[in-house]
Amino acid sequence: MDVLTLLAEGFVVSLSPLNLAVVIVGVTVGLFIGAMPGLGSVNGVAILLPMTFLVPPASAIIFLAAIYYGAMYGGAISSILLGIPGASTAVATTFDGRPLAQKGKAGLALIAAAAGSFVGGTISVILFTLFAVPLADVALAFGPAEEFALVLLAFTTFVALGGDDVLKTIITIVLGLVLSTVGLDLISGQPRLIFGDLPGFYSGISFLVLAIGIYGVGEILWTIEQTRHKPHVTPARIGVRDLLAGLRSLGGSVKAMLSGSFLGYFVGMLPAAGATPASLMAYGVAKTTSKHPEEFGKGAVEGVVAPETANNAASTGSLLPMLTLGIPGSPTTALLLGGMVMWGLMPGPMLFLEEPEFVWGLISSLYTANFFAVAINLALIPLFVWSLRMPLHVLCAMVIVLCIVGGYAPDQRMHDVWLIAVFGIAGYLLRKLDYPLAPLVLALVLGPLMEKSMRQALISAQGDPMTFIERPISGTFVAIAVVLFLLPLVRRLRRRLAGSGTPASGRTSA
Amino acid sequence: MRAAEIVMAAALMALSIYFMVHATVLPIGWARGQGPGGGAFPFWLSLVMLLCAGGILVRELMAAYADRGGHRGFVSRGALRDILIVAGSLLATIASIHVVGAYVAIVGFLVFYLRVMGRARWRTIAALAVATPVVVFFFFEVALRILLPKGITEPLFIPLYAQFF
Numbered sequence: 001m002d003v004l005t006l007l008a009e010g011f012v013v014s015l016s017p018l019n020l021a022v023v024i025v026g027v028t029v030g031l032f033i034g035a036m037p038g039l040g041s042v043n044g045v046a047i048l049l050p051m052t053f054l055v056p057p058a059s060a061i062i063f064l065a066a067i068y069y070g071a072m073y074g075g076a077i078s079s080i081l082l083g084i085p086g087a088s089t090a091v092a093t094t095f096d097g098r099p100l101a102q103k104g105k106a107g108l109a110l111i112a113a114a115a116g117s118f119v120g121g122t123i124s125v126i127l128f129t130l131f132a133v134p135l136a137d138v139a140l141a142f143g144p145a146e147e148f149a150l151v152l153l154a155f156t157t158f159v160a161l162g163g164d165d166v167l168k169t170i171i172t173i174v175l176g177l178v179l180s181t182v183g184l185d186l187i188s189g190q191p192r193l194i195f196g197d198l199p200g201f202y203s204g205i206s207f208l209v210l211a212i213g214i215y216g217v218g219e220i221l222w223t224i225e226q227t228r229h230k231p232h233v234t235p236a237r238i239g240v241r242d243l244l245a246g247l248r249s250l251g252g253s254v255k256a257m258l259s260g261s262f263l264g265y266f267v268g269m270l271p272a273a274g275a276t277p278a279s280l281m282a283y284g285v286a287k288t289t290s291k292h293p294e295e296f297g298k299g300a301v302e303g304v305v306a307p308e309t310a311n312n313a314a315s316t317g318s319l320l321p322m323l324t325l326g327i328p329g330s331p332t333t334a335l336l337l338g339g340m341v342m343w344g345l346m347p348g349p350m351l352f353l354e355e356p357e358f359v360w361g362l363i364s365s366l367y368t369a370n371f372f373a374v375a376i377n378l379a380l381i382p383l384f385v386w387s388l389r390m391p392l393h394v395l396c397a398m399v400i401v402l403c404i405v406g407g408y409a410p411d412q413r414m415h416d417v418w419l420i421a422v423f424g425i426a427g428y429l430l431r432k433l434d435y436p437l438a439p440l441v442l443a444l445v446l447g448p449l450m451e452k453s454m455r456q457a458l459i460s461a462q463g464d465p466m467t468f469i470e471r472p473i474s475g476t477f478v479a480i481a482v483v484l485f486l487l488p489l490v491r492r493l494r495r496r497l498a499g500s501g502t503p504a505s506g507r508t509s510a
Numbered sequence: 511m512r513a514a515e516i517v518m519a520a521a522l523m524a525l526s527i528y529f530m531v532h533a534t535v536l537p538i539g540w541a542r543g544q545g546p547g548g549g550a551f552p553f554w555l556s557l558v559m560l561l562c563a564g565g566i567l568v569r570e571l572m573a574a575y576a577d578r579g580g581h582r583g584f585v586s587r588g589a590l591r592d593i594l595i596v597a598g599s600l601l602a603t604i605a606s607i608h609v610v611g612a613y614v615a616i617v618g619f620l621v622f623y624l625r626v627m628g629r630a631r632w633r634t635i636a637a638l639a640v641a642t643p644v645v646v647f648f649f650f651e652v653a654l655r656i657l658l659p660k661g662i663t664e665p666l667f668i669p670l671y672a673q674f675f
Binding site for chain 1: 511514515518522526529532533535536540541544545546547548549551552555556558559562563565566569584585589592593596597600601603604607608612616619620623624627628629630634638642646649650653654656657658659
């Protein structure tokens with residue numbers, strides 16, 4: 001078992017005192033961020049990324065992955081106790097978690113959520129371990145043409161599966177790509193799009209500036225507008241008896257856990273899908289396959305377990321394409337990718353050959369993060385309940401201070417802080433009008449790779465664009481991309497043909 | 511809501527034209543045997559953005575003409591006040607960093623924001639206004655060696671530098 005040896009070597013890295021401490025702190029911070037209504041994993045990673053300069057790059061990535069993990073656990077806490085999802089990924093947890101809490105079974109719901117998250121996390125990390133090496137091996141054969149086709153494919157999934165207005169999705173993708181070209185041209189070295197020679201634009205627009213703007217400032221503006229009344233916190237106390245009762249009642253949820261884990265993992269790998277749709281789908285599957293579907297929505301334990309299993313599995317799933325192919329499966333992993341590039345760790349198949357210690361250290365840290373997340377989650381529940389009473393505006397003020405200082409820190413330029421404010425306000429306005437923002441961040445992170453691989457492929461093919469179609473792997477990717485791109489159009493035509501007599505009944509979400 | 515859609519689509523169209531003009535500084539055509547020039551990628555993508563935003567503009571204008579859909583407001587009046595306060599105080603804070611430095615600006619922001627938006631008690635405000643800059647100083651300047659801008663307050667920090675560096 002070659003994988004086991006590699007994993008064992010990874011544990012040597014991830015169990016070092018520094019990395020262990022990093023995982024524990026990261027998971028705890030992630031739990032708090034997840035529990036806070038309005039803040040999710042992507043916000044936490046964006047705002048706290050500048051703080052990770054304190055530790056070496058490998059530990060920094062492990063820290064951010066631990067935040068990602070913890071936030072997935074934490075989202076359930078406010079879904080259950082407040083009835084407000086702590087993060088969009090925990091929306092489905094409110095359906096049954098809130099009724100359970102109102103029946104006085106908040107403790108049971110929290111335990112079920114934690115157990116579901118643990119099972120989902122564990123199964124998906126095992127799947128991750130098994131799939132990573134084969135996928136990286138396949139990706140080793142990729143040249144620039146294949147890389148370009150793969151990025152193209154990633155973007156078309158947003159058009160086909162994102163469920164948002166197609167025109168608006170294309171706009172945010174293209175805007176992100178254009179913003180990524182600001183600065184020096186990769187091939188000729190000449191400056192472009194520097195807007196009247198502003199020196200701040202020569203080095204381009206950092207993904208971090210856009211991320212802090214959108215997920216820090218923009219998110220705060222959004223939260224302030226949405227939460228205009230004080231929520232009611234349901235008290236929850238957990239004793240040993242609750243714990244045992246909770247674990248006993250989980251016997252009936254094994255099916256929900258298994259389907260949630262696999263569903264979450266595979267849906268999570270798609271850039272356009274991710275943890276939120278995965279958890280909603282898992283909830284639906286659990287309801288249709290349950291022996292007591294009528295209990296769903298009124299406080300079924302399975303209804304809490306299924307989405308929580310799926311959103312944790314999805315977060316691991318979205319790490320797989322990021323690490324092996326260099327294509328992030330979610331906005332949070334896009335930020336991880338940006339961070340890795342910043343620290344000189346280029347994700348992709350070569351990373352498995354060049355930095356095996358880092359790769360396997362990170363993978364094994366997911367196992368430890370999963371373990372600590374469930375332990376800290378259950379141990380600190382009273383603390384989380386207390387922290388939910390924290391006034392919203394104290395949180396907002398702290399986040400804004402962190403955005404300003406954290407945005408300045410990486411390059412020490414006020415130019416970036418101004419850009420953060422601009423992106424934050426613009427991002428809020430775009431979000432108000434239902435422009436999807438995840439593709440924007442993904443496009444800014446992947447833009448340089450997309451342009452570089454396209455131009456490299458063309459240069460090596462003497463300018464012949466047929467190279468993207470003639471190479472078998474690249475040709476397949478392009479073909480799938482074209483099909484995905486045309487999917488919304490086909491769907492629309494079919495609807496028009498089918499219901500030509502009746503008036504359009506509004507947009508259906510994909 | 512519809513007016514906001516139209517304004518946003520028009521703004522995005524203007525932005526894409528602005529990008530296109532700037533992109534033409536580098537060659538946007540197809541160099542023989544090499545592929546696209548340095549300005550091609552931003553230029554043609556901006557064109558796509560222009561067309562999509564144009565599509566939204568036309569769609570919304572037609573819908574406004576047909577006047578279907580409700581007259582849902584963009585934001586409520588109370589929310590608008592909050593948003594303007596937060597965005598305004600953020601911009602004012604960043605601007606004042608250039609003059610009075612990060613520390614004074616951050617304390618000023620905290621006091622203003624927590625009092626006006628949070629209606630926090632003075633005791634809470636005082637605690638946060640003292641603790642935040644101290645934590646920021648030790649984390650960024652002492653631990654990370656990242657000097658934040660000080661503006662005119664620079665001389666006040668010289669004794670602190672002598673102490674910690």
